[in-house]
Amino acid sequence: MAELPGKEEQVQQQKRLPGKILSPEAIASILTVLMVLVIWYYLTDSFIDKLFFPSPMDTVLVVGRMEGVLVGYFLATMYRVVVGMLAGALLGVLCGVAMSWNKWINSILDPLIEALRPIPAVALIPFFILWFGIGDMGKLILTALGGFTVMVVTTLEAIKHVSPIYIMAARTLGANRLTIYRTVILPAITPPLIGGMRVTVALSFALVIASEFMGAQSGLGYMIMLARRTLQTDAILVGVIIIGITSWIVDRMVRIIGNYLTRWAPRSD
């Protein structure tokens, strides 16, 4: 054990050496990315027809060409994702809490949720277009529905697994039911809710893009669909990359907020 502090010092010194800002692991990751870019460039330059996959150059150039519409489409998609997701998640958590609070609310809502849960929300898109047209409303409701289902189930499961010892402790200290929900159940279920929220983010992007494929006049999914009709693979790829990056960023934000809210929780990392 006496050696350990010495080793730690060594590691720290290594980190501080000039020219060694990046760890070997980080360099390995960067090399992977570069390799992919090189192979991509080489393949699209020689074997692969632009009709099937664009070259890196085309992809960069198309961004410049489309800049005007791109921002508008991006904002349209983000609006649908964020508003739909937040509304659905909030409603889901509220419903889950209400169902655990009162057995009547539970009995009334449970069959509805059970009927909804096994249906993939994408399967409902034709109905939503029929009912709400191809504007924002149908897409918002569809996305909210997806997030709602995930979060209501996550909330119910999480509340079921709150350790009874915390609830008993709160009761003996004079807390009433509302106080127990506010000060014990809500904090206790936050870690699993963050997990549910990350699933919701991924699902919301998928639902918005899918509904934009099927009927829309704006959005990244709409753009990809247009580009497919005119065989502009570079525009398709740009759309895909933007969706990937923003989805990653939103997930990252949920993780950062989640880590802050659960800063009290012991972690294994």
Add this chain to the structure above:
Amino acid sequence: MSAYIQILNVQKSFAGTARQIEALRDVNLEVEAGEFMCLVGPSGCGKSTLVFIVAGLVAPSGGAVQVGGAPVHDPDPDRTVVFQGDAVFPWMTVAQNIGYGLQQTNIAKQRKEEIVTNLIDLVGLGGFRDAYPKELSGGMKKRVDLARAYATDPTVLLMDEPFGALDAITKEKMQEDLMRLSVTETDKQRTVLFVTHDLEEAIFLADRVAVMTSRPGAIQEVLDIPFPRPREASIKLSNEFQALRGHIRGLLVAEEDNEIREG
């Protein structure tokens, strides 16, 4: 005058997965006001169940519990519990945990702060006021739990194997702290029901020790512990102490034999 805590013919059965589990059969026990009563018994004999019933967390299947002359139906901050497991809220800081019971009262904010600060000092967690439980050792967490149970200044304190999970040294230290606390003016009036399976702990702390039978639990004997308070740890080595320990051990071993024979 009747006893402060009266446990009268208390029975408790649970609906198990296969069959009914009879946890308590006809428990009768009286604890006087200001008394420190230890409850010992084989594991699974229903000690925790009895604590929950006295706390008002669990309803008995039969019989009744009275505290201060009033029947117990619900939990009350006048009867706080230190649980067998770790019941410190991990999402609250040390100060928030200790102040939890006070937060449910109308006591002035400044007074709450005072009480919490005093308790933090009393249990020796001065530097950890704003620490989360994950930063504390098992012994420190148990101190938070104790302080939280003391904060509402209850007339009855129920402790369910509070030091069961601690290492021997930490445990002895906590027992001595508890002994010192038990002779202070406010604590002389507090009625304590302290569950343990550690016989030395029971004899060291208690005014009286109640010995339970194996499941279904009942009280088989209640012994007076004659040592004056405050007690030093060294009394554990005295002949009288060891004789009491031997006697209680004999009662529990006989129970275990019974249980094996009855299978």
